Amino acid sequence: MSEQKLRVGLFVTCLVDLMRPRIGFSAIKLLESADCEVVVPSSQTCCGQPAYNSGDRKSAQAVARKVIAEFRGCDYLVSPSGSCAGMIRAHYAELFSEFPEQRAEVDRLAARTHELTSFLVDVAGMAAVPGTFNGAVTYHDCCSGLRELGVKAQPRALLGRVAGLSLNEMGTPEYCCGFDGTFAVKYGEISARIADRKCDDIAATGADAVVLGDLGCMLNIEGRLQRRGDSKTKVYHVAEVLAGIDDD
Amino acid sequence: MNAPVSGFKARAHDKLNDAKLQRAMKNFNLAAARTRGVADLENLEDIRTAAASIRDHSLARLDLWLERFEQEATRRGTQVHWAETHEDINRIVIDIARRTGVRKIIKSKSMVSEESHLNAALEAEGLEVVETDLGEYIVQLAGETPSHIIAPAIHKSRDDVADLFVKHHGTPRKTDIGELTMEARKFLREHFMSGEMGISGGNFLIAETGSLFLVTNEGNGRMTTTLPRIHVAITGVEKVVPTLEDVSCILRVLTRSATGQSISNYVTLNTGPKRPGDTDGPEEMHVIIVDAGRTGLLGTDMQEALRCIRCGACMNHCPVYQNIGGHAYGWVYPGPIGSVLTPNFIGLENAIDLPNAATLCNQCGVVCPVKIPLPELMRKLRERQVDRGLRPWQERVGLRLWAWAAQRPGVYALLTRLAARAGKFFGGAGRTIHRLPGNGWTEGRDLPAPAGKTFRELYASRKRP
Numbered sequence: 001m002s003e004q005k006l007r008v009g010l011f012v013t014c015l016v017d018l019m020r021p022r023i024g025f026s027a028i029k030l031l032e033s034a035d036c037e038v039v040v041p042s043s044q045t046c047c048g049q050p051a052y053n054s055g056d057r058k059s060a061q062a063v064a065r066k067v068i069a070e071f072r073g074c075d076y077l078v079s080p081s082g083s084c085a086g087m088i089r090a091h092y093a094e095l096f097s098e099f100p101e102q103r104a105e106v107d108r109l110a111a112r113t114h115e116l117t118s119f120l121v122d123v124a125g126m127a128a129v130p131g132t133f134n135g136a137v138t139y140h141d142c143c144s145g146l147r148e149l150g151v152k153a154q155p156r157a158l159l160g161r162v163a164g165l166s167l168n169e170m171g172t173p174e175y176c177c178g179f180d181g182t183f184a185v186k187y188g189e190i191s192a193r194i195a196d197r198k199c200d201d202i203a204a205t206g207a208d209a210v211v212l213g214d215l216g217c218m219l220n221i222e223g224r225l226q227r228r229g230d231s232k233t234k235v236y237h238v239a240e241v242l243a244g245i246d247d248d
Numbered sequence: 249m250n251a252p253v254s255g256f257k258a259r260a261h262d263k264l265n266d267a268k269l270q271r272a273m274k275n276f277n278l279a280a281a282r283t284r285g286v287a288d289l290e291n292l293e294d295i296r297t298a299a300a301s302i303r304d305h306s307l308a309r310l311d312l313w314l315e316r317f318e319q320e321a322t323r324r325g326t327q328v329h330w331a332e333t334h335e336d337i338n339r340i341v342i343d344i345a346r347r348t349g350v351r352k353i354i355k356s357k358s359m360v361s362e363e364s365h366l367n368a369a370l371e372a373e374g375l376e377v378v379e380t381d382l383g384e385y386i387v388q389l390a391g392e393t394p395s396h397i398i399a400p401a402i403h404k405s406r407d408d409v410a411d412l413f414v415k416h417h418g419t420p421r422k423t424d425i426g427e428l429t430m431e432a433r434k435f436l437r438e439h440f441m442s443g444e445m446g447i448s449g450g451n452f453l454i455a456e457t458g459s460l461f462l463v464t465n466e467g468n469g470r471m472t473t474t475l476p477r478i479h480v481a482i483t484g485v486e487k488v489v490p491t492l493e494d495v496s497c498i499l500r501v502l503t504r505s506a507t508g509q510s511i512s513n514y515v516t517l518n519t520g521p522k523r524p525g526d527t528d529g530p531e532e533m534h535v536i537i538v539d540a541g542r543t544g545l546l547g548t549d550m551q552e553a554l555r556c557i558r559c560g561a562c563m564n565h566c567p568v569y570q571n572i573g574g575h576a577y578g579w580v581y582p583g584p585i586g587s588v589l590t591p592n593f594i595g596l597e598n599a600i601d602l603p604n605a606a607t608l609c610n611q612c613g614v615v616c617p618v619k620i621p622l623p624e625l626m627r628k629l630r631e632r633q634v635d636r637g638l639r640p641w642q643e644r645v646g647l648r649l650w651a652w653a654a655q656r657p658g659v660y661a662l663l664t665r666l667a668a669r670a671g672k673f674f675g676g677a678g679r680t681i682h683r684l685p686g687n688g689w690t691e692g693r694d695l696p697a698p699a700g701k702t703f704r705e706l707y708a709s710r711k712r713p
Contacts, residue, residue: 012703014654018664019671019696021703040707043657051647053608055630055639059651066655094624143609176567176609183607185688187568190260190605192692194567223693226680 005037006124009074011067011088013081014046015215023215026243027080027116033243034124041070047079049087052095054182060095068092068102068109076123077113080239081214082145085115090148115145116239117213121154129158131244133165135208137236140198140221141174142214155213155238162241168205175201179220195224202233209234211241253578253590256601263572269403273573276402278507278564282615285508289500299501300619302494303555306486310546313455313488314537320458321535324520331482331538334364340536341366341480342373345445348478348532350375354443356464356472357381359397359558360482360538361447362580363593378439380468382432389416395574397581398506398560403573436468446472450483450535451557452498454517456491460535462516463502465509473518479530481518485542486554498557501617506559541593549628553588555618562612562622568605577602584612584622591629597638603629664702672700 008031012024024040031038048063067088071077079085089110096102120126139159145151159167178184178194198221202210212218215237222235236245263269286292306313318328331337337360345353353375361367367377367388379388383401387394389412394400401409409428414421417435422428448469452461460481462469473479489495503509522529545551563569563583574582579590579599587602603626612622633639653660675681675697684690 014664017703018668019698021699021701021706024703024707042704042708044704045654045657045660048654051651053627053630054643054647055627055632055634056644056647056651057631057634059647062651063654143607143611147610147614174611176607176611178567178607180607180609183604187257187260187605188688188691188693189257189264190568190571191607191688193264193571194607195693197567197571219696220693222696223680223689226694226696227692 005035007073007075008036008038008119009071009077010038010040011044011047011071011077011079011084012040013079013084013215015219016080017045019219020215020237023080023237023239026237026239027078029130029243030116030120030126030239031078031124033128033130034120034126036124039074044070047084047087048095049084049091050181052087052091053180057095064088064092064095068105071109071112075112076119077109078116078119079113080116080237081216082115082142082149082151083214083216085113086144086148088113115149115151115213117155117158117242118145118149118151121157126158127161129161129242131242132163133241133245135164136166136168136206137209137211137241138168138170138202138205138207139173139238140170140177140202140210140212140217142212142217143176143180145213146174151213155211158242159211159238165241168207170201170205172201177217177220179214179216181216184220191220192224192227195220196228199224199228199230203230207233209236209241211236211238213238253594253599253602256576256578256605259576259578260572260605263576268405268408269573272403272405273570276399276570278399278560279615281508282505282561282564283508285504285510288510289504292501295497295501296617296619299498299557299617300555302489302498303557303618306489306494307546307551307554310485310488310543313490314485316455316490317453317458317488320456321453321520322458324458325523326458326520326533326535329534329536331536331540334538334540337361337364337482337536337538337540338366338369340534341370341447341482342375344478344480344532344534345370345373345375348445350444350478352376352439352443353378353445353447354439354472354476355379355381355384355447356449356462356469357384357398357400358447358449358482359394359580360449360484360540362393363538363540366447366482378436378443380436380439380472381464382429382466382468385432385436386412389413393575393580395582396560396563397558403575440468440471440475443472443476445478445480446474446476446530448473448479448481450481450487451502452495453483453488453535453537454492454495455488457517457519459492459517459519461495462514462518463499463512464516465507465513467514470514470516473516474529477531478534479518479521479532480534480536482536482538484538484540486556498618502557502559505561505615505617545592550588550592550625552620553585553592553625555620556585556589557618559617561615561617562620565611565615567607567609567611584626585620588620588622588625588629596629596632596636600633600638603627603633661702661704665705668698668700668702671698
């Protein structure tokens with residue numbers, strides 16, 4: 001009678017792997033709570049987006065081919081990043097447009113790829129979340145998740161199920177934080193100024209923490225908050241809050 | 249006219265530290281106006297789709313529609329000129345002025361004339377030129393160029409305008425916006441009455457009727473196109489649309505996207521010069537149809553950029569534009585559409601920064617009334633830069649090395665383990681890296697340090713029984 005568990009391949013992302021492993025473990029905990037079987041292909045590295053957005057198409061293709069091969073055996077590819085999931089779901093088809101023979105496989109992977117919160121809500125139908133949080137948070141909509149994948153209601157729905165958590169929306173949650181990967185390095189001054197507006201917006205809510213779904217934007221916002229001298233406002237990945245901050 | 253627009257970073261730096269400009273940019277919020285403006289359209293997405301498809305349809309058979317326009321316009325007495333280059337625009341206008349004995353020219357807004365530095369060329373011929381769009385007039389008095397395609401003086405404060413009017417009008421200083429506007433109006437009226445040639449832009453050319461279609465708010469467009477004895481309109485080849493029906497669809501999203509208005513104060517159709525029996529209108533009407541790089545985009549992966557109807561919504565919603573203003577971009581068209589058009593019009597190698605100086609947040613693509621995939625086009629331009637070897641060698645080598653490692657899990661694991669540990673070490677007790685030499689990241693923010701071990705190594709050790 002019991003349904004077979006969904007076999008979910010976790011694409012950790014290069015940033016989580018290097019900078020914040022806890023987010024990866026939070027994602028595993030959430031997926032397992034949602035009754036999924038989680039596999040983590042051990043050879044994974046990156047989705048190829050840094051090269052793609054830098055115009056180095058060949059490098060991006062080489063790295064993307066590896067992702068396609070690594071997740072062949074999974075029902076789904078789930079990533080705690082709208083940006084990386086967006087790269088696979090919304091851009092791989094274009095990236096491989098000169099290889100029509102790969103089209104079918106690319107499309108198959110794209111259709112099975114989800115950002116974590118949208119997967120938990122839209123596919124896994126997660127009802128209860130393990131995390132608790134004592135305080136007010138505000139949610140920043142990361143650009144790729146929002147505009148490439150339509151991730152907007154799902155993280156809010158899940159945060160609404162975190163005991164003790166209240167959500168104070170900021171004035172313009174959909175406004176870019178200025179990260180965009182290499183942009184933040186190449187045009188650091190402009191990028192930091194854009195981040196400043198996001199920090200003002202966050203500060204105005206009086207929330208204890210800003211929660212978001214992409215580590216790149218997290219590092220950007222946290223770094224700018226710190227440079228502004230704000231060590232009070234915490235910055236969390238949505239997976240951390242949903243899984244429980246003090247866990248792990 | 250194809251001088252490189254290098255120095256983007258330095259200009260952006262100056263603009264970010266220009267307190268007056270920063271105040272002006274904070275007050276600038278046409279994005280909110282658009283949000284209010286589109287709220288009454290239940291089928292906004294359908295209209296955007298229809299508008300994009302009308303533009304695509306025109307571009308697919310541009311030759312046909314341009315010929316039809318020329319035929320219909322000529323039949324109604326309009327003289328159609330073809331300008332292949334920016335130099336051609338200036339030469340054609342100067343020739344008309346010489347032949348008709350014009351000495352004084354009034355202009356309503358024309359961004360295409362900015363491409364060719366028309367005003368400077370006319371003044372070099374001894375002709376007097378007065379801009380009559382209020383924003384353009386202010387910019388002209390200041391000896392500057394527009395910083396926005398529909399709000400040219402958006403970088404100016406009320407005080408700046410007050411100072412300019414004292415200096416150029418010799419009147420007592422006013423700071424009330426209404427009074428300043430009335431003063432400009434008084435001075436501009438005299439110019440309207442004495443102008444012998446009126447130069448306008450053209451939002452669209454209607455093929456079926458041979459009409460010039462103008463969308464304006466101040467009324468200066470009508471004065472400029474009807475009072476002087478000669479009217480010269482300058483517009484790009486891509487601005488032709490087949491029918492009035494088509495343009496009425498596009499108009500619904502044009503003005504809403506631009507200023508939030510359901511329709512602009514004036515929508516003007518100019519179809520030929522004054523006919524026998526007409527009480528007003530110019531004796532001659534000319535339309536200069538400009539290529540200057542546009543047809544080079546046809547049939548390429550850049551063609552979608554030619555859909556542009558110059559509403560300005562992309563720049564109004566751009567986090568980069570909102571912070572640095574239009575002048576930092578260095579050429580006529582700022583913001584996302586400028587970052588696509590400029591490299592295409594003046595050469596990829598002459599505008600290296602522009603396609604890269606964007607966060608690809610796609611707010612521009614979402615609001616574009618004709619659905620130009622602006623981030624995609626910027627990304628394609630980045631690919632062309634790589635293909636043509638225009639990127640700095642450090643970046644090219646860095647990307648290759650990164651890609652080489654990212655395809656080799658063992659090497660990658662080793663490198664990331666080292667980086668995670670080094671990062672943690674440099675982050676110290678505060679777990680924060682304050683300075684990364686040669687990296688723009690720490691110019692304006694800290695870098696939270698890595699946790700010290702990679703996910704992959706932690707996961708492997710956890711999994712092991």
